[in-house]
Amino acid sequence: MVYLESFELPGRGAQLDEVSDLHPHCYPFHVFEEDLPLLELGNITILYGGNGSGKTTILNLMSEKLGLPRSTPYNRTSFFEAFVEMCDMRLAGEDTGYPERIPLQSRFIGSDDVFEHILRLREKNDDRELAAARAGRQWGLEQFRSLKLDSYEQGGYDEFLTHREARRSTRGRFVRRRAQEVEREFSNGESAYRYFTQAISERGLFLLDEPENSLSPNLQLDLVEFLASSAICGAQLVIATHSPLLLSIEGARIYDLDHSPVKVRPWYELENVRLLFHFFREHRHLFR
Numbered sequence: 001m002v003y004l005e006s007f008e009l010p011g012r013g014a015q016l017d018e019v020s021d022l023h024p025h026c027y028p029f030h031v032f033e034e035d036l037p038l039l040e041l042g043n044i045t046i047l048y049g050g051n052g053s054g055k056t057t058i059l060n061l062m063s064e065k066l067g068l069p070r071s072t073p074y075n076r077t078s079f080f081e082a083f084v085e086m087c088d089m090r091l092a093g094e095d096t097g098y099p100e101r102i103p104l105q106s107r108f109i110g111s112d113d114v115f116e117h118i119l120r121l122r123e124k125n126d127d128r129e130l131a132a133a134r135a136g137r138q139w140g141l142e143q144f145r146s147l148k149l150d151s152y153e154q155g156g157y158d159e160f161l162t163h164r165e166a167r168r169s170t171r172g173r174f175v176r177r178r179a180q181e182v183e184r185e186f187s188n189g190e191s192a193y194r195y196f197t198q199a200i201s202e203r204g205l206f207l208l209d210e211p212e213n214s215l216s217p218n219l220q221l222d223l224v225e226f227l228a229s230s231a232i233c234g235a236q237l238v239i240a241t242h243s244p245l246l247l248s249i250e251g252a253r254i255y256d257l258d259h260s261p262v263k264v265r266p267w268y269e270l271e272n273v274r275l276l277f278h279f280f281r282e283h284r285h286l287f288r
Contacts, residue, residue, distance in 0.1 A: 002092050002233040003205045004041050005102050007062055010086040011035045018086065019079060027059050027077045036262050043231040044255045047240045049257030054137040055112045055240035056110075060082055061087055062238065063108040068207065070108040072140055110209035114192045118200045121191070197226055202233040212243035220245040244273045 047055035068205040
């Protein structure tokens with residue numbers, strides 16, 4: 001399913017008219033040294049390029065233009081909103097007067113979102129473990145207390161009920177009633193993969209910024225399969241990556257931001273992929 005058909009950044013001439021080239025802090029103006037073509041988007045579109053090529057900037061601009069939710073802040077200056085206003089986009093069906101609505105579950109997902117999710121889970125588990133430890137200590141104390149309702153006035157009726165429950169419950173049952181169970185924690189890579197599979201639904205537009213971070217090659221291949229299946233089921237994906245494994249997603253439209261001029265290229269022609277190909281070919285004798 002395609003919700004966003006195209007996205008276009010302003011040309012350098014228009015940028016020069018808006019902001020002086022001499023201004024020292026005008027990001028995202030002048031990030032790109034040449035005019036970018038109209039980005040025509042399919043079910044899966046990949047923005048490929050090395051560090052500093054501007055692929056994350058394009059995702060941030062798309063996200064801001066569409067008003068997509070995101071979990072963490074990102075690099076922006078006072079010029080960012082002005083640049084977003086100069087960007088142009090076309091939604092599916094817009095030419096007919098019935099533009100496709102962007103589903104509410106659409107969102108931007110970056111590496112920082114994944115890491116923040118992992119940290120929140122750890123903090124939540126720390127709080128739950130602390131609550132469980134306190135409940136365990138309380139259960140132990142109540143076993144040795146002698147408390148009668150008619151002789152206890154300071155704590156009131158609630159404390160008496162807690163005392164009675166502790167005396168009538170096993171330690172495990174008493175703790176479970178007062179502290180949530182600790183969620184199972186996975187490795188960073190496993191947590192990242194689970195995060196993507198839970199955040200991406202069958203309908204929606206999802207902007208993914210280098211989702212391969214923290215993922216082993218095996219998990220990257222699992223993610224490739226999951227993303228391809230999600231696109232078949234109705235999701236639209238725009239991915240910024242330089243992972244050869246993610247670049248190999250069948251049917252993806254890949255924009256090579258390192259090429260001058262920027263153009264759509266097959267994954268096996270891209271520099272990162274060719275570099276690995278030559279590396280393994282030079283060491284092929286080690287695999288025999």
